[in-house]
Amino acid sequence: MTAPAPAFNREALENILARRFFVAPSFEIYGGTAGLYDFGPPGTALLNNFIDTWRKHFVLEEDMLEVDSTILTPYEVLKTSGHVDRFCDWMVKDTVTGDIYRADHLVENVLEARLEADVRARMSALELEAKAKADKAAAAAAAAASGQAAAPAKKTKQKVEVAATKLDAKVRTAYEEILAQIDNYGGDGLARLIREHDIRTPEGNPVTAPVEFNLMFDTSVGPTGDVKAFLRPETAQGQFVNFAKLLEYNNGRMPFASASIGRSFRNEISPRNGLLRVREFLMAEIEHYVDPEDKSHPGFASHADVVLNLLPAKTQLAGSTTISHMKMGDAVKQGIIDNETLGYFLARVHLFLVKVGVNPTLLRFRQHMSNEMAHYACDCWDAELRTSYGWIECVGCADRSAYDLTRHSERTNKKLVVRQALAEPRISEKWTIVVNKKKFGPAFKRAAKDVEAALMALDELAVVAIKDALAKSGAAMVATPDGAQHKLDATLVTVERVTIKEHVREYTPNVIEPSFGVGRILSSLLEHTFYSRPEDAARGVLSLPPCMAPIKALIVPLSNNTAFSPLIHDLRQQLRRRGLATRVDDSASSIGKRYARNDELGTPFALTVDFQSVKDNTVTLRERDSTKQIREPVATIINLVDQLVNGETTWDQVIKKYKVFTEQEA
Ligand SMILES: Nc1ncnc2c1ncn2[C@@H]1O[C@H](COP(=O)(O)OP(=O)(O)OP(=O)(O)O)[C@@H](O)[C@H]1O
Numbered sequence: 001m002t003a004p005a006p007a008f009n010r011e012a013l014e015n016i017l018a019r020r021f022f023v024a025p026s027f028e029i030y031g032g033t034a035g036l037y038d039f040g041p042p043g044t045a046l047l048n049n050f051i052d053t054w055r056k057h058f059v060l061e062e063d064m065l066e067v068d069s070t071i072l073t074p075y076e077v078l079k080t081s082g083h084v085d086r087f088c089d090w091m092v093k094d095t096v097t098g099d100i101y102r103a104d105h106l107v108e109n110v111l112e113a114r115l116e117a118d119v120r121a122r123m124s125a126l127e128l129e130a131k132a133k134a135d136k137a138a139a140a141a142a143a144a145a146s147g148q149a150a151a152p153a154k155k156t157k158q159k160v161e162v163a164a165t166k167l168d169a170k171v172r173t174a175y176e177e178i179l180a181q182i183d184n185y186g187g188d189g190l191a192r193l194i195r196e197h198d199i200r201t202p203e204g205n206p207v208t209a210p211v212e213f214n215l216m217f218d219t220s221v222g223p224t225g226d227v228k229a230f231l232r233p234e235t236a237q238g239q240f241v242n243f244a245k246l247l248e249y250n251n252g253r254m255p256f257a258s259a260s261i262g263r264s265f266r267n268e269i270s271p272r273n274g275l276l277r278v279r280e281f282l283m284a285e286i287e288h289y290v291d292p293e294d295k296s297h298p299g300f301a302s303h304a305d306v307v308l309n310l311l312p313a314k315t316q317l318a319g320s321t322t323i324s325h326m327k328m329g330d331a332v333k334q335g336i337i338d339n340e341t342l343g344y345f346l347a348r349v350h351l352f353l354v355k356v357g358v359n360p361t362l363l364r365f366r367q368h369m370s371n372e373m374a375h376y377a378c379d380c381w382d383a384e385l386r387t388s389y390g391w392i393e394c395v396g397c398a399d400r401s402a403y404d405l406t407r408h409s410e411r412t413n414k415k416l417v418v419r420q421a422l423a424e425p426r427i428s429e430k431w432t433i434v435v436n437k438k439k440f441g442p443a444f445k446r447a448a449k450d451v452e453a454a455l456m457a458l459d460e461l462a463v464v465a466i467k468d469a470l471a472k473s474g475a476a477m478v479a480t481p482d483g484a485q486h487k488l489d490a491t492l493v494t495v496e497r498v499t500i501k502e503h504v505r506e507y508t509p510n511v512i513e514p515s516f517g518v519g520r521i522l523s524s525l526l527e528h529t530f531y532s533r534p535e536d537a538a539r540g541v542l543s544l545p546p547c548m549a550p551i552k553a554l555i556v557p558l559s560n561n562t563a564f565s566p567l568i569h570d571l572r573q574q575l576r577r578r579g580l581a582t583r584v585d586d587s588a589s590s591i592g593k594r595y596a597r598n599d600e601l602g603t604p605f606a607l608t609v610d611f612q613s614v615k616d617n618t619v620t621l622r623e624r625d626s627t628k629q630i631r632e633p634v635a636t637i638i639n640l641v642d643q644l645v646n647g648e649t650t651w652d653q654v655i656k657k658y659k660v661f662t663e664q665e666a
Helices: 010-019 041-060 075-080 103-146 157-165 169-180 187-196 236-240 243-249 313-317 328-333 340-355 403-412 437-456 460-473 518-529 562-577 591-600 611-616 634-645 651-657
Strands: 023-025 037-039 072-074 088-093 100-102 211-214 218-221 227-231 256-265 280-290 307-311 324-327 363-367 379-387 390-401 418-435 475-479 485-489 493-507 510-517 530-533 536-542 553-557 582-584 605-609 618-623 629-633
Touching: 010 023, 010 518, 010 530, 010 536, 037 041, 041 256, 041 280, 041 340, 041 518, 072 075, 072 218, 075 227, 075 403, 088 103, 088 187, 100 103, 103 157, 103 169, 103 187, 236 243, 236 256, 236 280, 236 403, 236 510, 243 256, 280 340, 280 518, 307 328, 307 340, 313 363, 324 328, 328 340, 340 363, 340 379, 340 390, 340 510, 363 390, 379 518, 390 403, 390 518, 403 510, 418 437, 418 460, 437 475, 437 485, 460 475, 460 485, 460 493, 510 518, 518 530, 536 591, 553 562, 553 591, 562 582, 562 605, 562 611, 562 634, 591 605, 605 611, 605 634, 611 618, 618 634, 629 634, 634 651
Parallel strands: 307 363, 553 582, 553 605
Antiparallel strands: 023 037, 072 227, 088 100, 088 211, 218 227, 256 280, 280 510, 307 324, 363 379, 379 390, 390 510, 418 493, 475 485, 530 536, 605 618, 618 629
16 A cells, blocks of 8 residues: 655644544643643554554564563662763743743754755845846847847845845854754753854743753652652663563573563653653663673574665764665674664664554664763664654664663662573683771771672772772772772782682673654654545545554445444454454445545545445445455455455555456446
8 A cells, every 4th residue: 555645734634633633732621731642542542553563563573571660760760870860951041031942952943944044045046146137138138129228137125135044154054063963962062052153032032041951750759758759751760670580580591672661751841843742651662681792683684684774973973964775784794883783673663663654765763973872872873753843763772781780780789680601611810809807897897898898899990990009008998889988908908819710601781772752653654644635635644554543444334224234233243353443434424525534544444335235245345545446245355354454465465356446436
């Protein structure tokens, strides 16, 4: 089923989504709350179909371990993960109205508007120049014909306006470079941009200096209010804190992945663009745990030929947004994508997005630049979808390294590691701290246990630093998790070179995380699949793939004659038994109108019951995009709908096999 490429009409789509109650602002009758949305029946069905397809594509396909953890998350967990200190955006205030803006978005909007005005101005300048040339030539021709001198050309007012919005080439390049890296600016950088480029609010007012704002909603647990907590900003932490149990459930086998689908909350400074930036949204996240010394993946070879649209960091640094169309395997071999596992997941994400209806030509993977990366990530690619709002990040694919597991382990003193039995024992030499037990206990008293644990947890570099400090000044310092510093000397500890024979290798796995924002993907794919019938612009169609469509089959009786009732009942029963959502439209409208109404809902198939059906038990099956139909016995049609929805056949295959007729012929 291929829909014709349309000119996208956002207003028409938004009208359908509101009118057919796909989605609506929450608490609308109270005036609504910015950044909160409710899904109506077709929107909820779409959401559920997305989750179902996601589960089958990722969780079932790879035996991922799905967990459902709580939304309420204690302060300590998010302090340890770095969210309390760093999960922030920068905001500015309009100095006149007091309105709040997210600083990077304001800069982005203003510069983009200036660049757009520049493009328009340059186009008009070219048009004016062409017109002036044509006028001059016409005047010269007229003058030659009359034998008089040509009158001088008049300067138009329009020319002056064009000049005012035209940018100097240097300024234009500077704007383009800033926009390509807008996510990389911190508070000082944004303040400089605002100053240097005279960034103002849409009302034309100046703004304050940027202030950091943490995006987490805080709350407290229990009646005393003493236990501080947050609504989680991602599902990932709920998976990491359960790592040891998950590994045990997996019989200690590596690599493996956990997955979670659930709501997350971010107190966005300025929610905007419908579902694209909201304050409560559904996330589907995978945490794939992998050996840092071996990031190969068993699925790499079978996905190496998937062609991806890549925008690497290097290209962006050179100020370009040109996409490289590359086989995933080649991108990994050339070091553009860091490792096999990350490459594999990018390919899987690509295949999934196309399966749910994303237009592959409007999908790209953009690599983060080093200063743009989240505090936990060491390589990151965003799957971005092109929408009427520009390129939108919909899936973040990050290599979070060992960051989270290490932090949680350090904070809780619980081991979050993999123990791998070695075929051959590994013999190595290592600098090790040896504690003089007799003196150590009396010296540190109640803190002795914690100080010793802190010393034992040090890596070899830190141990060598203690050795050097003891040799140089006779003293060294060590910190315990409560932040206290403790002084060591050569009577309490010595640092010795010891030979170690290891039968087990212990390591903290690295984590590769594809993180899906469900609302953003749905909103983008609704744009990708929406078009208007070429013969009637008022007839909108959502060309959703059958697996995603809220209703799979519409049942349309020719009229509300009771003769059709038993067959309609039978059709519904049979489709329901196969788990296929149906809807009967027995309203008085014409059949064409009823088809059109359900095209708006994205219903891919319609079964029409007429007087012939009652006689010979045949019904027609109409496909939404081609509007072509076939007429076959009920049993054949039910089987075909089932196979079409489950992807076992396609409409193109069906029309090769059966006699086809058009809507007019039916
Ligand atoms: N406010 C939001 N509204 C809707 N979806 C969101 C929002 N914030 C994040 N997401 C979704 O969650 C996914 C993973 O979150 P991640 O933390 O990587 O986003 P982010 O980089 O903070 O997004 P952005 O830079 O747009 O704020 C994103 O790719 C996106 O699809």
